[in-house]
Amino acid sequence: MSAGASKCPLCGSSSLVEDDHHAQRQVVCADCGTVVSEGALIHDQFEGAAVSYNRTTAVAKRPCLNQIKGQQRLTTLCRVLRVNSEIETQASTYFGQAYEHESFLNVSLQKKDNLAGCCVLVSCRQLNWPITIGTVACLLDADIATLGAIYLEMVQVLKIQAPLVNISDMMEAHCQEYKISSLDVHENFAENCKDLNKRALSLLEMAADSWIVTGRKPLPLMMAAVYLAWQSLNPNKIRLKMSLDRFCAIAKVRKNQTAAKRVGEIKSVLCKLGQEIPWLTGSVTMDNVAWHVADVVKNRYALLQRALKRHEETTQVESQPSSEMENPSDPEDQTQCTSVPNSEEGDRAAVDDEDFNQNCEPNWGKRMLFAPPCVIQPKRRKVVLEAIKDVAEDEEISDSEIESYIRTPREVKEFVLMQKALELHSEKGKC
Template identity: 60%
Template structure:
């Protein structure tokens, strides 16, 4: 078969045909027998070079079973969260990079399972998709502390800076997790997610003004604000009597242990603001403050200023009280003792204080008798006798003492 359009580079003859006598097809010149083309092995990228065995016969490395399962887990988490295709692709890319990294090669299978969720969390935060670490932990059925440790190690290994998220950015997605639509619950208990999100955000702002948000995890705080928002939007008899635990059961949400504490703290802050409402004549208590939430959030700034002025006036009045004769005639020794007494927590003197001040962690205080103990002190005979409990131990101790005494006399 003639190859049209080709000429022999040696003699210039156009009589170039295909040679089918060899295993590889070649184009040869009929007149001089020169090989015009060597075929596929020396074509394109291999032209003019030696071809090694690894280039022609090597098999591409296939992912292991755990890596395949991890990619499927990433895909399942993304579908459960209903993220877009861009986040899903980025999560798969991060998982492939992290799985081959030396920090995650020789780790437990549980840690690799958590790695899949952390890659999804990292992608969501980079692409501004609101999601919390608690949600990922719930999907993985893993401990939040363990997931957080894997997430920090992932960021460090891949050298990626993930943006921090705010509670307000997560609230909308968090409210949609509560199954309290008219299709899920009774009409008296149903609430629109948009109204719930708006009221919960207003309560988060109240909590931020009261320093309740400072240093706190977002999930319990959001659960507390959603619960109070749900009660305040329609404060009927059924909602006001319902507890947080039963509300989570109806909404198909897992209750967080610290959420009830956040509810009590937010109610305390609302009471301080609710007492400043001019048209409220009854006493505002944690039991009825939910009924006044709408007025409080609408006039939050004005009520906060009024509450601060009232608190400062009360402090000024206490400091201006006249000194009693008993205090005036107090001896100097008593004054020095009073000065050495521990001062009260300054968080009790302000209207709002951070949680680390109002509820500080209790530190273990060593007894005075153990502060200077080094372990090299001599043990008295009376103290040794106090350690002896049984008659057998008493006899053995007496025999040992006699043997030591006899040995000392013999040595003399």
């Protein structure tokens, strides 16, 4: 019986009884049958307190199936990257906010799948756990350009301030992806992660000083630096003969297609600097440069200055004979060189030489010892040939020129019919 209801409000009787109607407990007057109180449910977890009907029937909004899968994908990424619980919690919060935002409601399923990786990426950068967007794209098997566009949109929509990271900051996290510890591989291949990170970071700094890092994607450079660092820390016959493909297979990482080119570029710089080591008697080549990596990275600043100075002196010596040929000291030779032939062949030769010098200008990056990659290997551009003269509308075109443009028998037939039609039209005009 309810504590607040002691008498019937209609007849004033105090004979009230409890009646269960449709699993809802009610207080009814035994004399007149009036329902004194109803709509209150008693539950054990509230210790007998009255709970209103709308509170018992309220259902929380459950996440959809795609959101549950995205949350599972986010958790898997965090486990693979070995991030702490704080990063995982923050990434889950961002994922919930972004998934329910109006900008990501009516989008493709691929975009929703990549949203989890973007949340992990921005959380790692905010909490000083630098990873590359290429690493996330590789784990999700997604296009790096598409993932980058979704990342920028998410940061803008949620108004998140994500700090920019340096390639040196990402090296430590990148080295942990390689399973080459003593517990994972044979002792001939095993290497300490801290030593590997230190040597690879030194190689990256050397590559940055020689313009290799400029305008390049970080993932191939880091993979090339780790591979060369692994070889140089213990340059035995087994490691030196192992290719980059085999190394990635042993370390259980996916090989980047561009990493092999970066290995060759870093090795080329190591050879140039290794030639300047004063205590070396033999030459430094691509095959034995791994033995001298420790000396090169330790003294790279001094070796870089020596290499630049030597290259400058060599360039001056090579350019000196050509300057003497242009300005000879003998007056007779000078008169012979300054005299211009009046013949037509001489004029044509001078014009051809001038055009050749203008069109085939040498690349200045190839004359430098170290230069940006875009200068050493510029992209080939299509040369647009300018017309020698403008063709007027009323200018006659010869039949041979017209026939040179005709390709198929159908075009030949249409051309013949058109000529006959023009002839008939001209005859009618004369009549």
